[in-house]
Amino acid sequence: MEWPPPTPPSLVVRSPRQTVSLLRNRRARRDREPSSSPSSRSPSLAARDHGPKPSEVYGFVGSITTVIATAVYLVWAYTPEPWLHSLGITYYPSKYWALAVPSFVIVAVALSMVIYMGLNFLATPPPTSFNTIFDENSRERMAFSSGVEAEKPIEPISDISIDQINNLMFGDR
Numbered sequence: 001m002e003w004p005p006p007t008p009p010s011l012v013v014r015s016p017r018q019t020v021s022l023l024r025n026r027r028a029r030r031d032r033e034p035s036s037s038p039s040s041r042s043p044s045l046a047a048r049d050h051g052p053k054p055s056e057v058y059g060f061v062g063s064i065t066t067v068i069a070t071a072v073y074l075v076w077a078y079t080p081e082p083w084l085h086s087l088g089i090t091y092y093p094s095k096y097w098a099l100a101v102p103s104f105v106i107v108a109v110a111l112s113m114v115i116y117m118g119l120n121f122l123a124t125p126p127p128t129s130f131n132t133i134f135d136e137n138s139r140e141r142m143a144f145s146s147g148v149e150a151e152k153p154i155e156p157i158s159d160i161s162i163d164q165i166n167n168l169m170f171g172d173r
Contacts, residue, residue: 138159141161
């Protein structure tokens with residue numbers, strides 16, 4: 001009986017760590033090899049080389065659109081009306097809106113911040129309320145004793161009572 005030929009050492013895998021390093025080495029070797037055509041490589045690698053990501057395209061289109069819209073806005077806002085009429089542009093919004101829309105946006109943003117802070121103040125209990133100390137999620141510290149002092153287990157998560165906090169901060173007065 002004949003034994004099969006020994007496998008090359010690079011194909012013998014004994015652990016997951018060796019599998020990962022083997023894959024990395026193969027990828028590095030494949031990327032270093034010059035290929036004459038994209039068809040000689042795997043389809044997934046060829047697909048990765050061609051075309052930008054959709055998020056890159058949307059970002060590029062969005063930035064170009066923003067620049068163009070800003071330029072059109074500035075031309076409309078600062079160009080005198082006789083110049084626009086001489087260019088044949090007769091249908092455009094009133095110059096009043098060149099100041100009104102940015103002002104409305106700034107006021108709307110400022111008011112939304114004020115309203116948001118006001119709603120947060122309304123949702124917060126007053127400082128004299130016991131809800132600032134205890135609520136339905138409060139956990140009292142459970143006292144437990146273990147037989148051996150050296151093998152003391154980790155205590156479960158609990159809230160520190162207000163008495164302990166006052167004693168730590170202000171001492172016994």
